[in-house]
Amino acid sequence: MQFSDRTAIVTGAAHGIGLAIAQRLQSEGVRLVLGDIDSDKLKGAVETFSGGSDVIGVAADLSSSGGADQLVREAITAFGKVDILVNNAGGGVIRPTLQHTEETIRATLDRNLWTVLNCTLAVLPHMIERGYGRIVNIGAESVRNGLYMHAVYNAAKGGVHGLTTGLAREFAGNGITVNTVAPGSTKTAAVEALMNRLEHAAARADGADQPTGTVGEMIMGIPAAEILEVERQTLALIPVGRHGTVEEIASAATYLASDESAFVTGQVLSVNGGSSML
Ligand SMILES: NC(=O)c1ccc[n+]([C@@H]2O[C@H](COP(=O)([O-])OP(=O)(O)OC[C@H]3O[C@@H](n4cnc5c(N)ncnc54)[C@H](O)[C@@H]3O)[C@@H](O)[C@H]2O)c1
Incomplete structure (x- = not known):
């Protein structure tokens, strides 16, 4: 350069x-x-x-x-x-559009x-x-x-x-x-940490993890399983088959x-x- x-x-x-x-x-x-x-x-x-x-x-x-x-x-x-x-x-x-304020x-x-x-x-x-x-x-x-x-x-x-x-x-x-x-979709350290927490939460019966912190604020109130579904749909759209760095x-x-x-x-x-x- x-x-x-x-x-x-x-x-x-x-x-x-x-x-x-x-x-x-x-x-x-x-x-x-x-x-x-x-x-x-x-x-x-x-x-x-x-x-x-x-x-x-x-x-x-x-x-x-x-x-x-x-x-x-x-x-x-x-x-x-x-x-x-x-x-x-x-x-x-x-978040889903109708859940925005x-x-x-x-x-x-x-x-x-x-x-x-x-x-x-x-x-x-x-x-x-x-x-x-x-x-x-x-x-x-x-x-x-x-x-x-x-x-x-x-x-x-x-x-x-x-x-x-x-x-x-x-x-x-x-x-x-x-x-x-x-x-x-780009895997920053914050996104990766959040996804790990959500996977643990979704594996529990209630799936009701409420993440905190910068990234967590963005999805506050949305059940872990729904966010993981967005993650799944995002990956499915990427022919290269992975997130960016x-x-x-x-x-x-x-x-x-x-x-x-x-x-x-x-x-x-x-x-x-x-x-x-x-
Ligand atoms: N990570 C992804 O998958 C992805 C995908 C598409 C676009 N982007 C965009 O790329 C950029 C960086 O993404 P990231 O994942 O590193 O985001 P991030 O949330 O980790 O970092 C964004 C930074 O912007 C700062 N910021 C937010 N509002 C501010 C304000 N009012 N004044 C000053 N600073 C402010 C935050 O404090 C934070 O340090 C963002 O614009 C994001 O929307 C990210």
Whole structure:
């Protein structure tokens, strides 16, 4: 990959896919600003990077414009510029549509669409002024394959896919590319731990496990057996026959963030084991 003296913001980088993207970018020599709402996990993530001085963390709620402005401001203060924005913060509130409430719908849109809008709007004037930018959004394969229990999440991620094409056209003349990586089901450590707990719960007669924590919040109140059914349906859709890895998503995001992807813009790149094609 080609990166000439670049600085990147990666949102939602405290763990999972975001942290894997940050690690891959750092291995390519990119300076990093990690943004996340979870300050404890973010601190732990920053500490995993060796050589520390080229990596900072900014704890902020990026679903507010104030949080996004703070992230971009601190990045420019620390490193003088921002070349790359990876809009990875997100996460679903996964449940049957009629079990959503106004609160869970707003939470889904806040996490997955407003974080992207706010960070993009905060960084664009700076990128325009410098005549260079790479914006890489993390969307979702479920927008294309209509995965069970994902309708509201898809409304938010579909917004991200749509934003990609419009921004790409509008800012192509400013040296800025805008693309989206759409992951299929990806086994982060958190997802794997949750699935193990659910399998134990479903094996018990009541099957009534109520997981807690970041991933657990997304499916609170949904019986373990139903979530495992979504998992089964997801795998059945993937010709390659397995979930993706965080490194596979990071690899695609890194290409789109690199200097050498200059002629690629307005694209949604599925990294999905073939669960939708074309
Ligand atoms: N894991 C999958 O199977 C999968 C599939 C398709 C798409 N995705 C998307 O990929 C991205 C990363 O996925 P993951 O599984 O690593 O997710 P995750 O939930 O483990 O991590 C998301 C990160 O975003 C942060 N975040 C959420 N809201 C925020 C806010 N308002 N401000 C700042 N930070 C915020 C969280 O604290 C968390 O660290 C997400 O956008 C997710 O929707 C994941």
